[in-house]
Amino acid sequence: MLAPARREFPQSSPLVLESTAATAYLECLQQLERLHRLMHDLVKDEFERLGRHDLNPVQALILYNLGEAEVSAGELRSRGMYQGSNVSYNLKKLVTMGYVHHERCDLDRRSVRVRLTEAGQDVRQIVLDMFHGHAAQLAVSGVLDDPPLDQVNLQARRIERYWTEQIRYIY
Template sequence: MLAPAPRDQRPTAEPQSLDVALSELTDAYLESLQLLERMHRLMLDLVKDEFERLHRGDLTPVQAMILYNLGEAEVSAGELRSRGMYQGSNVSYNLKKLVAMGYVHHERCDMDRRSVRVRLTAEGQAVRDMVRRLFIRHAEGLAMSGVLEDPPLDSVNLQSRRIERFWSEQIRYIY
């Protein structure tokens, strides 16, 4: 009769190789989280530098990104928060500032007076166009350098959307 294997030993090499693969995937995922955070900060720095170059010191990079993400739409502050990369309290504060500076028009919703709908003014649209031109310039430079080809950016975006969907499901699962 065979003695049972000790609990801390694995019976085959297969689970160990699975553990190694899982560890490598985990390391790659953690690195991608760090890259996302750094890229977001760099994007804000790029917007800041562009606005300094254009002598536009009246807006913060986050405010410029709110204008960019608002685009042609008329949305509530909550919808804007879910579309962008902002904390809830920051959206409210920044929207008040943007309204006061004349970049955003707001009005209370007829159906729910607690809800405020916002849209860009002509001045806000001009800022959005500046940010859009900056991003187009970057896209053209990246395309010319070949950076967007390997792996193809659409594959990277697909993977990012899958991660975004996973995170969203995790949040819904908690509540």
């Protein structure tokens, strides 16, 4: 079997690095990292304000992303982009704490399906209410209008699609 072709990236010449597009892309990557960390801090602060110290932000966001669905851990990983061992560990903790119900799939006994319990739904609602409050405040301030957030989301989906294609290209 032939080894997969190695991807060649353009050499980083000063002209490439100074280009407006490359600079904006690198800034976008840094901003995404900061936003992700800040979202975790916001969730942590909200739960501390409510006196809820039993969940960490990752666990609360797993409950939020699980939503009304009944899914396998693999599906949750692909939807929420959680790392494999991280999501497995946190799901086990959430089951133990009574936030998630799990059962073996009838068709494939190796697969476990998970869904929120009533307590898990309550946590999801806390996070959802917090996000709705943020959206309302940002809408009033006009932050979501320039550029329109739907255009920002479209661009993010395009970058996501490109990254996904890059990962598939490797394998």
